[in-house]
Amino acid sequence: MTTALRIHQLNKHFANGKHALRDINLEIRQGEMVALIGASGSGKSTLLRHVAGLVVADAGEGSLIEIDGCCVQQGGRVHRDIRKVRSQIGFVFQQFNLVDRLPVMANVLVGRLHRMPLWRSLTRWFNAQERAMAIEALARVGIAECHAQRASTLSGGQQQRAAIARTLVQGAKVVLADEPIASLDPESSRKVMEILTRINREDGSTVVVSLHQVDMALKYCPRVIALHQGQVVFDGAASALTPALLRELYGMQADEMLMGEPQAHAPIPLTTAPERHWPAPLAQAA
Numbered sequence: 697m698t699t700a701l702r703i704h705q706l707n708k709h710f711a712n713g714k715h716a717l718r719d720i721n722l723e724i725r726q727g728e729m730v731a732l733i734g735a736s737g738s739g740k741s742t743l744l745r746h747v748a749g750l751v752v753a754d755a756g757e758g759s760l761i762e763i764d765g766c767c768v769q770q771g772g773r774v775h776r777d778i779r780k781v782r783s784q785i786g787f788v789f790q791q792f793n794l795v796d797r798l799p800v801m802a803n804v805l806v807g808r809l810h811r812m813p814l815w816r817s818l819t820r821w822f823n824a825q826e827r828a829m830a831i832e833a834l835a836r837v838g839i840a841e842c843h844a845q846r847a848s849t850l851s852g853g854q855q856q857r858a859a860i861a862r863t864l865v866q867g868a869k870v871v872l873a874d875e876p877i878a879s880l881d882p883e884s885s886r887k888v889m890e891i892l893t894r895i896n897r898e899d900g901s902t903v904v905v906s907l908h909q910v911d912m913a914l915k916y917c918p919r920v921i922a923l924h925q926g927q928v929v930f931d932g933a934a935s936a937l938t939p940a941l942l943r944e945l946y947g948m949q950a951d952e953m954l955m956g957e958p959q960a961h962a963p964i965p966l967t968t969a970p971e972r973h974w975p976a977p978l979a980q981a982a
């Protein structure tokens with residue numbers, strides 16, 4: 697299987713001196729569904745933003761990020777062809793990043809802009825085929841009937857689904873989702889995770905999703921990468937990440953990571969990862 701994402705020797709110091717990412721080396725194969733977990737401030741967003749080329753790493757000979765063999769950034773410089781590489785990357789944000797006053801359809805069609813001739817992207821003139829594609833994407837995420845509504849009139853969960861539809865019309869090979877369920881209720885969270893799983897399975901897209909809730913990571917993602925203070929402290933099968941190991945890695949912070957939102961309904965398992973039942977706070981698990 698080909699490598700979808702390669703990160704080599706990545707370090708990031710912010711201007712205030714914070715060493716946010718430390719010697720990150722990772723390889724993610726095409727078609728994997730991977731959870732990025734870690735306590736608040738562990739570096740999840742910073743890492744995903746580097747992968748999308750939104751933030752540059754420390755200057756350094758060896759540092760490299762590649763998507764599908766194409767350079768995103770190297771040695772602290774974003775590649776000159778970053779626009780082309782970015783067209784392969786769909787980014788789903790915690791706060792959806794939709795234009796509130798525009799209809800849902802127009803928000804979704806934004807995903808096509810990079811594939812259109814310049815004159816059309818400037819005038820935002822979309823043809824019938826593109827519109828049909830947007831409706832189909834909205835149908836896949838279950839909100840086709842909302843296409844004409846202003847984005848601001850949708851619930852949080854529906855807005856996040858519209859944001860995912862935008863990555864579908866974009867044709868992104870790699871979907872990076874940064875805390876996509878952090879501001880959603882349990883039912884909406886479950887729907888969003890199931891949609892991401894379906895995209896991964898049906899389209900073969902690589903999905904990397906950062907999550908606060910360990911239970912959601914284990915439920916939906918066969919592979920988990922855990923960050924702690926900017927370092928990768930675990931990278932392996934979800935089934936290997938036991939509560940004891942989590943406590944070893946995070947100490948008291950593990951309790952907070954295990955206390956996800958209670959599930960409104962028992963979710964349908966969609967991954968090959970075994971169903972896991974976590975004792976609520978780790979403190980009680982010993």
Ligand SMILES: Nc1ncnc2c1ncn2[C@@H]1O[C@H](COP(=O)(O)OP(=O)(O)OP(=O)(O)O)[C@@H](O)[C@H]1O
Nearest residue numbers: 710712714716734735736737738739740741742743
């Ligand atoms: N622009 C910045 N300038 C300085 N420090 C920053 C900046 N952005 C992030 N940091 C710091 O880098 C560290 C990692 O932050 P990051 O947002 O990546 O963590 P996170 O794991 O995504 O956290 P959360 O789960 O709370 O979103 C934190 O200590 C944060 O304060």
